[in-house]
Amino acid sequence: MALSRTRSTRTAKPAATPATRPGGTTxxxxxxxxxxxxxxxxxxxxxxxxxxxxxxxxxxxxxxxxxxxxxxxxxxNGAALIKATIIELHEKRLRAFRRAAEKPEEHDVDTLVETYWAQVQKPAFIAFHELAVAARTDRELGAILFPLQEEFRERFNAQAEALFPEWRDAPAEFDMAMNLSQTILEGMAIAVQTGAMDKAKVPMMLVHLENQIRALMQHTSGSGSV
CATH class of the missing domain: 1.10.10.60 (Homeodomain-like)
Structure with missing residues (x-):
């Protein structure tokens, strides 16, 4: 989206007195x-x-x-729309992560990895990757995306720590497990989309990642879940 060509100086008209729902929402x-x-x-x-x-x-x-x-x-303007879109993409990812992690069975390594892999197959991830690549050379887009990405990372990490208390005694290992999962799964998703990786190799790679996470789990107090 050529942000510089979508600016508008349009002034919004005063809103009419809104009707109100019983719950207070207009x-x-x-x-x-x-x-x-x-x-x-x-x-x-x-x-x-x-x-x-x-x-x-x-x-x-x-x-x-x-x-x-x-x-x-x-x-x-286009910048306002793109900013709102990036914020919503981040919120969707946080909501999906929270829903998955709140289920006890999702703390199982295999299920956690497979759930994350399913998330990066969705249009929301493809759209965000398109924006992230474009932001590298588009200064206006970068000025919107990079601060939001930093804020998202802080919120994601805080949420992860709250949702996985079993890793509390091994923060370094947990950080490694989260970064390893994100880097490998998102990288594989991009590689499959661009034809750089044969999709048939994905199951083997997922098993390898699960084993890596289990190895990191040896440093935690629990041994049966992530």
Whole structure:
């Protein structure tokens, strides 16, 4: 998305007095949130299908089934839309990680690795990877993505520590296990997508990663779960 070509100086009109739901949420606010969600989902689909450079605000509006004017009512320019999309991609990843880790069976090494692998097959990961690669040379995109990525990393690490108390006595090993999983699984996902790795080799690589994590587990007080 060429951010410099999607700026708008449009001034939002004053909102009318909103109707209120019994729970306190206004109908207008709920509708606005739904529309914003449609636009963010459409942005992800466009990035996956067309790549970041070819994802334009008119294309996103068309994908979402909205006029460009309606889109600009919710996002004043392309930069605001991309920032909201990155934030939502991070939130989805945090929610998925939390849901998986809150289930006792997900602390099993094999299940944990397979769950993570399933996550990096989804469009959200493909879209984020497209953005991360583009941010290397796109200064405007980098200015948006890199601070959000740093914030996400801090939140992800804090959440991981809270969700896996059994690793509390081995913080260095836990950090290694998390970084090893992320690097190998995300790297494999990219390699498979780009044809650099035969998908048939994935099961063997997953088993190897699981064994590496089990080796790190020997330093924890528990021996049956991650």
């Amino acid at each position: 109908l207008q606010a709920a509708k606005a949130a739904q529309t914003r969600g449609r636009l963010i989902d459409a942005t992800v689909r466009c990035i996956v299908k067309h790549g970041y450079a070819n994802t334009t605000t008119p294309r996103v509006a068309e994908e979402a089934g909205l006029s460009r004017g309606a889109m600009m009512h919710h996002f004043e």
